[in-house]
Amino acid sequence: MTSDKFESLDPVIHSQVRLAVLSILITARHADFNYLKRETGTTDGNLSTHLAKLEEAGYIQVKKSFQGKKPLTTCALKERGKAAFARYLRALESYFPAEKK
């Protein structure tokens, strides 16, 4: 039997790429753009769009710097992002059958 009340999922996180990014950042202090691109299997433009959405929501912090002459973009999860991710996981649980007591 599934739960009668499904909790609504945060639309900012409810996307495969954004969920994957947050799942990486939840255990990482920071991750660079190329790593996120490789692990989420997306393109530069697509990832940039998703990162911008997460940044706008205040979930992540995007830092642009240089490593030698190469530009380096790193992302880190903010406290607000951690809380949102935890809420998202709790909401996901409501889609699973209720445990028998």
Place this chain on the structure above:
Amino acid sequence: MDELQAKEEIRLIKAMLEKTKRATAESGTLFMVWGVLIALALVGNYILVYFKKYDWEWLNWVAVTVVGWVYSVIYGIRKERKQPVRTYVQTSARHLYIACGAGFLFVGIALPALGVYSYEAITVLIAVVSGILFFVMGGIYEWPVLRWFGLLWWMGALGMSFIKGIGSRTLIFTVLFVACYLVPSFILRSKYKKERTSK
């Protein structure tokens, strides 16, 4: 959104967590380097004892420690630059290595040189710090085997404290070092290689 989609999302989260874990697995390189350096120092110690050149023993350990620290710092900086992702686990482990490295410097060189205790106590205290290193590392990386090696180091420290004579203690320390340092270092290295190839 239904149960199937929710399961798919959970699978995705788990996959990403696993990828990060693999990408930041402990390589064991520094353990191997320090292992080789300490092994060389122990051999050097035996040679010095054989030729009754006891006054040079401290230089042997200082040389190894300086080489080890210089290598560790350069390795750490280069790794930090190359690493595309850094986890809280890695940060905790790095602080543990620095703390234990400082601990080894204090108990192995600084405190006996200042006359706080005799050189005979060095191996016992080094074993205590080694126990802390392996026990905490086992906790950080969720690898119980390392915790057992930590306990063995502590048992070795207790055992050594009942034995008199720098020669006998050094011999026991050598056995402890091979069994509880070199063996887990090789296990760590092979585990890392296995994880990297299973990517």
